[in-house]
Structure formats: C-alpha cells, structure tokens
Amino acid sequence: MNAETSAITAKGARTRGSIIEEAVRAASVGGIESLSIGALANRLKISKSGLFAHFGSRESLQLAVLQEAVERVTNEAIRPALKEPRGLPRLTRFMENWIGWPERARLPGGCPFIAAALELDDRPGELRDFVADKSRELVGTIERLIRDAIETGELRRDIDVSQLAFELHGIAYGHIVWSRLLDRKGSRTRALTAFHKLIEKHRSPSG
Amino acid sequence: MNAETSAITAKGARTRGSIIEEAVRAASVGGIESLSIGALANRLKISKSGLFAHFGSRESLQLAVLQEAVERVTNEAIRPALKEPRGLPRLTRFMENWIGWPERARLPGGCPFIAAALELDDRPGELRDFVADKSRELVGTIERLIRDAIETGELRRDIDVSQLAFELHGIAYGHIVWSRLLDRKGSRTRALTAFHKLIEKHRSPSG
Numbered sequence: 197m198n199a200e201t202s203a204i205t206a207k208g209a210r211t212r213g214s215i216i217e218e219a220v221r222a223a224s225v226g227g228i229e230s231l232s233i234g235a236l237a238n239r240l241k242i243s244k245s246g247l248f249a250h251f252g253s254r255e256s257l258q259l260a261v262l263q264e265a266v267e268r269v270t271n272e273a274i275r276p277a278l279k280e281p282r283g284l285p286r287l288t289r290f291m292e293n294w295i296g297w298p299e300r301a302r303l304p305g306g307c308p309f310i311a312a313a314l315e316l317d318d319r320p321g322e323l324r325d326f327v328a329d330k331s332r333e334l335v336g337t338i339e340r341l342i343r344d345a346i347e348t349g350e351l352r353r354d355i356d357v358s359q360l361a362f363e364l365h366g367i368a369y370g371h372i373v374w375s376r377l378l379d380r381k382g383s384r385t386r387a388l389t390a391f392h393k394l395i396e397k398h399r400s401p402s403g
Numbered sequence: 404m405n406a407e408t409s410a411i412t413a414k415g416a417r418t419r420g421s422i423i424e425e426a427v428r429a430a431s432v433g434g435i436e437s438l439s440i441g442a443l444a445n446r447l448k449i450s451k452s453g454l455f456a457h458f459g460s461r462e463s464l465q466l467a468v469l470q471e472a473v474e475r476v477t478n479e480a481i482r483p484a485l486k487e488p489r490g491l492p493r494l495t496r497f498m499e500n501w502i503g504w505p506e507r508a509r510l511p512g513g514c515p516f517i518a519a520a521l522e523l524d525d526r527p528g529e530l531r532d533f534v535a536d537k538s539r540e541l542v543g544t545i546e547r548l549i550r551d552a553i554e555t556g557e558l559r560r561d562i563d564v565s566q567l568a569f570e571l572h573g574i575a576y577g578h579i580v581w582s583r584l585l586d587r588k589g590s591r592t593r594a595l596t597a598f599h600k601l602i603e604k605h606r607s608p609s610g
Contacts, residue, residue: 363574
C-alpha cells in the first residue's frame with residue numbers, strides 16, 4: 197500500500213467511524229428499525245451513495261450499530277468488573293456499571309441493544325439472531341459471575357443460578373422503563389436496592 | 404337514524420373493528436412503529452383511502468392500537484384480579500394473569516404496549532404521552548394492590564411500596580425478554596417463582 201492509498205484508507209476508516217457514531221446515537225433515540233440511510237447521510241453531510249460505499253445495505257449498517265453497542269456495554273460494564281476480585285465484588289461492580297451505562301456513555305437515548313431486543317424479538321433474520329446470541333452471552337456472563345460468588349463462599353450453594361440471573365436481568369429492564377419512560381427519579385437507586393436485597397437473600401451464612 | 408344508515412354504520416363499525424384487530428396483530432409482531440397503512444390495507448383487501456376514512460392518519464391508527472392493547476390487558480389481567488378477595492389473592496392473580504397475557508390472548512407476538520414503551524421512550528408526542536400515562540396508571544394499580552395486601556395484614560407494614568412495585572414490574576419485562584428473545588423454556592415459571600420469592604420476603608409474620 198503506498199502513502200496515498202494508506203491516507204485514503206485512513207480517511208475511509210474515520211468516515212466509517214463517524215457514520216457509526218451518528219448511527220448509534222440515532223438508534224439510541226429512535227430504535228434500530230428507525231435507522232434511515234437518507235437521514236444519516238443528511239446529518240453527516242455526505243451523499244447516500246457515499247454512505248452505501250461504507251455499508252452496502254441498511255441491514256449491514258444496523259448490524260454494525262449493534263456490534264458497536266455490544267463493544268460499548270462490554271467496555272462500560274464487563275471489563276471494569278473483571279478488575280474486581282472474583283466473586284461478589286465482581287458481580288456487584290458489573291451490576292453497578294450495567295445499570296444506566298448509556299447515560300454514562302453519553303448516549304442521548306437508552307441502550308440501542310436493549311431496545312433492539314424488544315423491536316426484533318418477533319422478526320426472524322440476521323439482526324435478531326445477533327441480538328439473541330449476544331443477549332444469551334450476557335446472561336451466560338451473569339450466570340458465571342453468580343457461580344463465582346458461590347465458589348468463593350459468598351453466595352449460598354443451593355442457589356438456582358439461572359433463576360437469580362433472570363431476576364437480575366429483570367432489574368435492568370425495569371430500570372430502563374422507569375427511568376426513561378416513566379421519568380421516575382431515583383430509578384437507579386431502586387434498581388441497585390433491588391439488587392442488594394436479592395444478594396442479601398442469597399448470601400451464605402458464612403459469606 | 405333510518406334502517407339504511409344504521410346498517411351502514413354497523414358495517415363501518417365492523418370494518419373499523421377488523422382493521423384494529425389486524426393492526427394489533429401486526430404491532431404485536433413488528434412494533435407500533437412498523438404499522439403501515441398500505442400493508443394493512445393490502446392484507447385486509449380494502450383500499451388505502453378506505454382505511455384512511457376510518458382513521459384519518461397513521462398516528463391515530465397507532466393510538467387506536469395502543470388503546471385496544473390497554474383494553475385487552477385490562478380484560479386479561481386487571482378485571483379477573485378484581486374478582487379475587489382484596490389483598491394478596493388479588494395481587495397474586497394480577498401477576499399470574501399479567502405474565503404472558505399476550506399468549507393467552509392469542510397475539511402472535513408480544514404485548515404491543517410493552518414493545519411501544521421501549522420504542523417510544525425517546526420520541527416526544529401524543530403516542531409517547533399515552534404510553535407513559537397508561538404505564539404510570541399500571542404502576543399505580545400495582546402499588547394499590549400492594550397497599551391493599553399491607554392493609555389486610557398479609558404484607559409487612561414497613562414495605563417500600565414503590566420499590567416492590569418496581570421489582571414486580573421488572574419481573575414482567577424480564578419474562579418478555581427471556582421468553583420471546585432468548586426462547587428460554589420455563590420463563591413463566593421463573594417469573595412466577597421470582598414473584599413468590601419476593602412475596603415471601605415481604606410477608607408479615609402474622610400474615
């Protein structure tokens with residue numbers, strides 16, 4: 197690759213990056229199904245054909261937005277948790293960082309991924325498969341964090357791990373609806389209180 | 404009104420009813436923002452202008468669909484609960500009927516109303532206001548059912564009513580995601596187990 201092609205490629209990557217940045221913000225507000233190539237091109241002051249050159253189709257742009265959302269939730273909630281000691285501290289840090297991560301990541305609307313989960317649940321296709329796979333992975337992560345806290349002796353051995361994962365997942369969805377739609381103040385505190393109540397109920401007598 | 408006008412009006416009401424029926428099914432699968440006048444007219448084998456004659460705009464059709472969804476959840480979950488004795492039996496029947504009501508009502512997708520809650524949370528307008536108002540009413544109903552069960556002495560007097568309502572609301576959202584997107588079997592049992600665990604934790608010693 198000569199210097200000129202390299203410069204063009206670098207510029208292409210920057211443009212691709214700024215398209216995704218804008219598209220993630222748009223999906224955060226309007227949902228993944230609201231993404232419009234025309235509206236995005238307009239806002240970014242590039243041509244529709246220029247935008248198509250980067251993504252080829254609306255669906256591949258939507259997939260790129262969902263991949264970016266997974267990347268961000270991993271950076272915001274999972275990676276920082278892995279720095280905590282294995283067990284309850286790690287599970288707690290994960291929940292603290294997961295609840296409300298879009299606000300901390302300065303997304304104007306909610307998590308594009310969670311909205312997509314409900315938008316796409318009945319629409320077979322590549323996007324739904326991606327969202328379902330990544331949501332299952334997240335549940336798997338939560339289950340692993342719970343199992344770790346059982347192994348460290350902090351949580352009781354007789355816990356139904358999937359049941360507790362279901363209850364933690366529900367807290368996160370409840371938080372989104374209460375904070376974003378119902379505009380209830382203190383929803384983050386409610387969500388973390390619900391989490392801590394659940395943990396107290398499942399704590400092992402020795403933990 | 405003579406017999407002929409009356410017959411025309413009755414036919415109009417039937418057509419309006421079948422449009423809403425089809426639109427509720429479509430919104431159940433694709434979400435409230437996916438509703439298309441053209442696609443609906445096509446499926447119902449009526450003209451687009453015929454459909455517009457009943458609703459005037461896409462937004463008023465969307466509003467009619469959300470009103471119908473509220474009517475159905477009221478019939479499926481709230482009215483049957485009111486036949487139970489005030490207190491824990493009523494709260495329990497409400498939760499049992501609320502979790503999974505769209506399947507019992509033979510909707511092909513999930514609850515059009517809950518999907519709309521996440522679709523519309525960041526989009527100001529009449530539809531969002533309607534969904535937010537009705538969601539607040541539902542939370543108010545849950546809070547009243549909890550307060551009743553405190554007054555009957557079944558639940559403890561020191562309960563934070565809104566906190567418990569938040570936790571019950573989260574169970575319902577968690578159930579939707581686990582059953583519809585993750586295709587996890589037994590999600591209804593998980594949701595009802597989560598409910599009964601919460602109730603046991605909040606039951607008054609004498610209840």
